[in-house]
Amino acid sequence: MESLMAYVVGILFAAAIYMMLRRSIVKLVIGLILLSNAANLLIFVVSGMTRGAPPLIPEGADAPLGAIADPLPQALILTAIVIAFGVLAFAVVLIRRAYEVVGTDDLDQMKDTDT
């Protein structure tokens, strides 16, 4: 499954970068979402994917019974998901505001600092 997901993540990255390179500011935001999903999946995939063994400790035991999925990357990804959402919310409101002020959604028209 990891090797298959490696290709999926690669495609997600390519799509994210392509979208971020577009001049339309909305596409930039779409690219941003794609990029954060791609990055999360990247961490998830490289740390190994395990089926049906969540990192939980059963009642009464001090340690999980048998092998479980690695909890550390999951903790990292959880943080990343939330942060990415914060960044996205900020970016979305920012470009909305920028569009109001500058009057264009073309990034190339937004290059002057004094507009």
Next chain:
Amino acid sequence: MLLAVLSGFLLAIVTPALHRITGRYIGWTLAILPASLTAYFASLIPDIQANGSLMLEYAWLPGLGIDLNFLVDGLSLVFALLISGIGTFILIYAGSYLAGHNYLARFFVIMLSFMASMLGLVLSDNLITLFVFWELTSITSYLLIGFNHEDVEARKCALQGLFVTAAGGLTLMAGLILLAIMGDSYSLSEILSSDMALHEHAFYTAAVICILAGTFTKSAQVPFHFWLPNAMAAPTPVSAFLHSATMVKAGIYLMARLNPSLGEGELWGSALMLFGAATMVTGAYRAFSSTGIKNVLAYSTIMALGTLTMLIGVGTELALTAFICFLVAHSLYKGGLFMIAGALDHETGTKDITRMGGLRKAMPVTAAITCLAALSLAGLPPLFGFIAKELLFESLLDSPLWSAGLTTAAVAAAILIVGVAGLVAIKPFFGQVVNTPKSPHEAPFGMLVGPAVLSVTALVFGLAPFLPEGALLQSAAGSVKGVPVETYLALWHGVNLPLILSIGSLLLGLALLFRWSRLQPALYAINTYAARFGPEAGYFRFMEGITIVAAWQTRVLQNGVLGLYLLLLVAVTFGLTGYTLLSHHGFNLTLNLGDSHFYEWGIALLLVVAAIFACTTHSRLGSVASMGVLGFGVALTFILFSAPDLGITQLLVETLTVILLVLVLFKLPEFTNLSSPFERYRDLAVAVFAGGVMTLLILAALDIQYFESISSYYIENSAPLAYGRNIVNVILVDFRALDTLGEIFVLSLAALGVLSMIKLRAEDQHKL
């Protein structure tokens, strides 16, 4: 010793407060410090006479081999005494020269910092500390040249001085590091005392070139001399102190200091002699052909610096004795003359010697002191300058290399300098009275005490040369030579060739002096013509070139187009990553389908289709919807592969994201194709390349496990230590709680940002 060096910095800190208390006596008050430093350094003389040198050690950064070690020997003590001694009078002088100036306290702060840096420079034993002090003198010099910061010219000149000396400083650092590699130590005393043949080392040439580039820029040697006359934009006390007596001699000091180690190579001697002689003649000629009194003195300083460099290059015992005598003599008369130039400017309102004349009646004391200092400058008995000049001629006649050429150059310079001395002493004070912008009267006591003491010292040293000789000069010459030196200083050597040369140059100099007014227009025309090809023109062309290159690279790289920035960043990052990956790991593109279930296939396909659809659709709703699909697909992946927490969070966040996008983005215009097909294919190529590198990277990472995972710690300790059964949650809120706190902080900042932007809009509408 540490206190002696740092006391200047400490006093600088309290100077503004002190200024408020002492008012117009600030100069006299501050002068107590350098005066007591002078006494302190003088008290070290017997020690040096007995032991040769003194080492004082303080650990600073022992881990890096950088220590605040101070090396006191004859050479550094001569410099330290000159710095603190002349500094005393400069501070007194500045107190009356700048009396009532708005920024007087600021001036003294920088001046004291400079003095402390200069002392640190000449006393440091560690090459790195030496370099730090070296740069500090450059910076304080910059601040002092640009002290009248409202004057555009002063700012330009300050920047020029800084650029030239700081560029030299950079090469010097490289040179010092090379030297430390060659000598296998950062300690000057260790390098000097080691018996390694540095000139046979492979780095020798590079080190010498780098070090000389640093010392030549600092000490205004041809072709870097142009910054020094421009530095005369500084207030006169600065010119007298930094740009004649001390800072410009830092380069000279370092060359003298390193002479025992580097002097054995041929390159060292010939470079110093060649550049020194060229500087000497250039300086003397330009001094003679200038009319501004400070320029005359600045160029004659250049002449002196050239002479000193040349004498180190000659390197015989006699030459080094001449070197140390000339150094002391020059500091004594030039510091004094500069202070007098400032007094003249202060009292008459002009710097132009053609507009002064007959001032001896109005300023008799000034006139007397000037004549004394000028006699030393011209090298006439019974002043110390005479002894120095006799020694100079004698050592050049005796030089093992290029004796005839160097002597001719020195005699030519001496002729011109006799003229210069006449210009400075005779032109303003004798002859017809010329009306000056201000009606002249005697300068205040504070401005005369310095020049008077310095000139009288020169006279005493001239009449009794054994005084300084026995005390210090002999051991200083020994420090430059590397072995003890026998010196013999006397005013009268009998009739010999140096004396005849002296008399000849005096007569020719006087002859030139009387034709000065007639020669002046011609000299002026020559200088104006030569300026177009001189090194200063080169400097300006170089600076213009930098501006042009900067403008060009800004246009190309910093053009404000976000897409281009990203494109470059992505291309460079992934290009380098890809290269490293391929060169270290090779190309490995495997796809193992056997280990996946068909529904997992379905999810993977869903992700890919959603991503590609988002890129290609022309509908905003379509792309937002596909983002939703993608997000839920990712959530499904998390859930299927043992990450329930992630799945839940992802579902929540994805729902919120889609709502947010729908709410906000729909106030923005429809998608349009803004890019040309070329741009789209270019971006596509870069994106596909980056994606490919990512895939290869993941496949490579799956093969390799460099380190044992630290996860086992969390798994084992989650229940016993943190009493939690959901390990992911325990990591977030317990083991790594501080990270989570940071995350909450980031989110609240983002929320604040969002809130303020929405509120801003509301207020705008309110105003409308």
